[in-house]
Amino acid sequence: MRLKCASLTNDNWLNYLNKHRETLRTVVIENVTKMLACSSAAFxxxxxxxxxxxxxxxxxxxxxxxxxxxxxCGIKxxxxxxxxxxxxxxxxVSINTLH
Structure with missing residues (x-):
């Protein structure tokens, strides 16, 4: 099962993490956790x-x-x-032509 950012919330992430922790790389867990806490008092x-x-x-x-x-943060x-x-x-120089 692929994780999609569009449906990611703290609750969804915790459910997904509990079910798939063994298959997730540490760097993925760290970055998703950071992203969900972005612009919060956690940092x-x-x-x-x-x-x-x-x-x-x-x-x-x-x-x-x-x-x-x-x-x-990634766009920056x-x-x-x-x-x-x-x-x-x-x-x-780009030239666009219609066909």
Whole structure:
């Protein structure tokens, strides 16, 4: 049985993990667990407070998992990689024609 990200929630993952733990590689377990905890207090958080004297506004920003498997963090890593690789390829022009 293949694991699909679209249907992955904490409950689904725990059920899947309990049934298939023996067949899953450690790196898969680690990355799925990280992804599910992404942007939660599990990775720590920073608190930002308003600098005005009488203001009580504050906001917590949770750290991300930084896993390439994560749909949020992985796209950032992919975009960074693409930017680094762009200098290796010559400029090209695409011409689209209709048939």
């Amino acid at each position: 720590g958080s920073k608190e930002y407070r308003c600098s005005h004297v009488n203001c009580t506004h504050h906001k917590y920003i949770h750290q991300t998992c930084k896993s390439r498997f994560c749909s949020r 890593a992919t975009e960074r990689w693409v930017r680094k690789q762009q200098h290796a390829f010559p400029e090209s």
